[in-house]
Amino acid sequence: MAGREGFDPERSGLALIERLRIRRFRNLADIEFAPGSGVSWLVGANASGKTALLEAIYCLSRGRSFRGKRHGPLVMRGATGARVEGLVERAGLRRTIEWSIGVRGGAEREPPVSEFQLPVRLICEATHALVEGEPSLRRRFLDWNLGLSEQDAVQVFSRFRRAAAQRNAWLRAGGRGRAMWDRAYADTLAELLERRLGMLARLDEGLQRLARGTGWFEDLSVEWEGPDADALAILTKLEAMRDADRERGFTYLGASRCDFALRSDGSRWAGSRGQGKVAGILLQLAADQAVSEATGAGSVWLVDDIEAELGADWVVRLLEMLRQHGRQMLVTSLPGKAALRDGRCAEDQMFHVEQGRLKAPINAAV
């Protein structure tokens, strides 16, 4: 795939998709296109393939879809495999990355995630779940952002996993004799919690600032719900819980015993679904800013059907906030919607999606 000429050093830390080719992915037989470096609209009727397009990019980035199994196979009916190729730029490097999947499963992705990532952030119908859903979603969110902002986060997690595996093996073997893994377990868990707390503090600061700027929430903040990052306190708890842990055959107090909760106007979050979606978007924005402040990097944003559950005025203002954030953004919309009518700028790229095909941009040269 040939890329566009020119490289803008001002944006060098930001991830950018220069060109994309998607083959035999859901209803997309073979499309190739170059999204703009700003906002690109993907406009089409229901079932035209807008979400499939964002999903293909997500697969290229994360190696998996954001839609569950009930959405059926990713590979186009009747085909033997799907393939997504992207010419991407990040940190001054430009290269082609690929993701493919065969009908019998077995996703492949090149190059490996650690080598060259294409970080993407997704806004979709499930965004409110970041606020209201399972704690595991928020932990994954914290850890994913930690991984993007701190180079050694992977080592912190693997040190803890190793200590946990050792302590649990000892417990399963009867947990007799000296509790020799407790110290390593407490130290590595405290280190991991400290990183999460650090990330949460940066998120809190960003979220409060963003929320104040909207005027939609008097006060929006995040609050840690979990153990302190205190190795001695953890050690004491481990001792107190050792008999029960022995019975269970694993350590109860672990990295999954924590969460964070939103607070609004001095009390625990009790917003509507639409407010939950807005808060989820603000959390994503705060996280992208935190990552950017730490590393200069920024994600590509995939915004699917932002109008779902939100009134037109909120949609337009949210789009404006996202636009000011200055990332490459692909936004889907049904034709004639308010977001498109009032949230669009002259410099945006417009692509029309029709039955799995993409029409060339109608208002800008590629």
Ligand SMILES: Nc1ncnc2c1ncn2[C@@H]1O[C@H](COP(=O)(O)OP(=O)(O)OP(=O)(O)O)[C@@H](O)[C@H]1O
């Ligand atoms: N494996 C597959 N092979 C062929 N077509 C598929 C496959 N999986 C899904 N589809 C079809 O692809 C079409 C595109 O779906 P998609 O969810 O991308 O639409 P959309 O444009 O986002 O629509 P909406 O605006 O309604 O959300 C649907 O008609 C769906 O049935």
